[in-house]
Amino acid sequence: MKTSQILIALFAFIFISFAAQAQVKVPAVGDLSAQVLKILDNTSGLNLNADQSNKLKTDNKTFVDQLFKIVNGSDTEDTKKKGILALKETRLNFLTGLLGQSLAQKYLGNVTKGIAPLKSKLGLAALAF
Numbered sequence: 001m002k003t004s005q006i007l008i009a010l011f012a013f014i015f016i017s018f019a020a021q022a023q024v025k026v027p028a029v030g031d032l033s034a035q036v037l038k039i040l041d042n043t044s045g046l047n048l049n050a051d052q053s054n055k056l057k058t059d060n061k062t063f064v065d066q067l068f069k070i071v072n073g074s075d076t077e078d079t080k081k082k083g084i085l086a087l088k089e090t091r092l093n094f095l096t097g098l099l100g101q102s103l104a105q106k107y108l109g110n111v112t113k114g115i116a117p118l119k120s121k122l123g124l125a126a127l128a129f
Helices: 002-023 029-041 050-071 077-099 101-128
Strands: none
Touching: 029 050, 029 101, 050 077, 050 101, 077 101
16 A cells, blocks of 8 residues: 555656756747847838848848847856846947838837746846847
């Protein structure tokens, strides 16, 4: 009788352990940067011309690369924050110059909505949005 109770408890423990382990899935940095880039490249509803679209996608790739380089660097948290905020300012100036004030605001609104579910995973990188 005791042996069967011990076996049942052991199987229950193993089942719960595997169930809990299966639920924990942290995205890799590459996956996260690809998700961010996909959100940034979404220009639906903006009616951009081909030149604007190409320049935006090129800058998006550079922006994401620089952002994750800062975040994954060995600098202090304060230095990283300053770097991210400076990158954000440069990005805003680029977007305003490329798209104009109203279209840049519309684009950034779309980006903010798309990024919202990822903010907790982004950590310091979320400062850029």
